[in-house]
Amino acid sequence: MAAITMRLPVPRKAVGPSAPRGGEKHLVAPGDTITTDTGYMRGHGTYVEEEKLIASVAGAVERVNKLVCVKALKTRYNGEVGDIVVGRITEVQQKRWKVETNSRLDSVLLLSSMNLPGGELRRRSAEDELAMRDYLQEGDLISLGQGVLVQVSPSLVKRQKTHFHDLPCGASVILGNNGFIWIYPTAEQKDEEAGGFTTNLEPVPLSDREVISRLRNCIVALVTQQLMLFDTSILYCYEASLPHQIKDILKPEVMEEIVLETRQRLLDLEG
Template identity: 80%
Template structure:
């Protein structure tokens, strides 16, 4: 006989009143009037109609001085210079790689925009061009920084810093880019023993924290040693916690992930994705974040 799991309904916990007030945002749907004041400038996600500013996407209204834009709740990645992204190489072309970064168009990583293995600085030769597939090939995951955004919205990447480059062993989680909070740094070594790269494009990379930072390889030598059971459990729990935060529409950054991880410790890893457990740990995370802010 196969084991059958039965879950009984439980009463929902009430959210703290101050928490509900603190998360209040001006949400609009396509066609909603944002303002009739003609003194405002039109930003992304808006258009002018009948002398009033109207939303063209569903999302939260953001005002910067006289500029009004609507940040979509669920959207493709729109690149900005300086963003940290995680992407997957889809094609090797002449002097460049095509990279999937959750944007409307494939991003481009030029051969001249990357450090050669060993951090060597010199002009790229024909031999380097022939050896491109030795550095990166189809299916490889990389971390990079946005160098430029073209007029059609395509993104040009670079990996000139030794902290960027090819990613080794870990887990990739894909979320909506609107849920990743912009911060000064997106590389975090968490106290639980794992590290995360929170890509602005919604690709999140979870991997075991390296014991020593090897910066001589230039980011192209991957560590393929076996990962310990403890590290795999930590990575699995972190992945489930991130999925729980995404399901409850909570912003992703290092503090929220650590709080959610600590709230999930009384539960088994596989139970974190159960709806009632997910709601319980995310509610505790929300309240801890509110206490931290207040």
């Protein structure tokens, strides 16, 4: 007879209202009336009917002065200036690479924008063009060494001043605005040179792989429960998952338990 794993219910602390700092976001469904004020301008995701501004998609209402738009909860990534993205090379072309960035169209990385080994600054030559596949080839991720890629909805990645985070658990994450999240071991000594292209293919120790795997499962749990991803929420979820084995984090009852604890800690942090 096969063994069956059973978990008894445990008392849980009631979670307060999940209103983020600065006011709760106004979520709407298609057909909901956003405002009846005629002084507003119609933006993306809205339409006007009988002098009412109505949502055409499900998402969060965003206001910029008099402009009102609805940002869809699930949509393809639309790049903005200053965004941090993680991409995968799909094709090597003349003096450029095509990069999959979870957007409607592939992005372009020019050879002239690539940092050469050692951070050398000079004009790119024909020899550099012939050696493009030595730098990046089809299937490669534009990242900082070995790690794990997690793909989530771009709407769940919180916009912050920095999207590169060295977590105290011993791993680092790049929270791409395009929904591509890269988890990798934190380097013991950071290179202080002026940014050159390097490839680190050294074997990753078992302890680092376990931390990376736990972080990956925690991110999946947060996404499943529709909780925003940023450094604090990921760290709190990681700490809440420590009493459980890595493989058990994805069990529905464990997932719900650690995410509830994470949400409560975030609410306590907001005061």
